[in-house]
Amino acid sequence: MVKLINWKNASQEEKNTAKLLLKDKYYDVLIVLKNNGFIEYIKSSDIDTNEKVIIRREKKNTSLYKEIRRLTSEKFTVKVVLSNLSSCYVDDCFYARIS
Secondary structure, three states, X not given: OEEEEOOOOOOHHHHHHHHHHOOOOOOOEEXXXXXOXXXXXXXXXXXXXXXXXXXXXXXXXXXXXXXXXXXXXXXXXXXXXEOOOOOOOHHHOEEEEEO
16 A cells, blocks of 8 residues: 555545556656646655655755756656646646656
């Protein structure tokens, strides 16, 4: 089971979509671009219980480039998803790998 952190403002559709997108084993961070910013989904695990954790962070008025540079400097692998800005399904998204 996956524990969700900071998901109060997320809709049920967003939760389901994020879980589908986060099944990818090759990336640590998923960034979904939205109208006025982006949402980061960070895969992690709880140190005590070794339970999988997904952390959701909404960013507004933040430079995407600086955020990607910060994450890659910390040795995270990042996936950027350009959605159709109303909803993001796995088939409708464009993926860009940042390394």
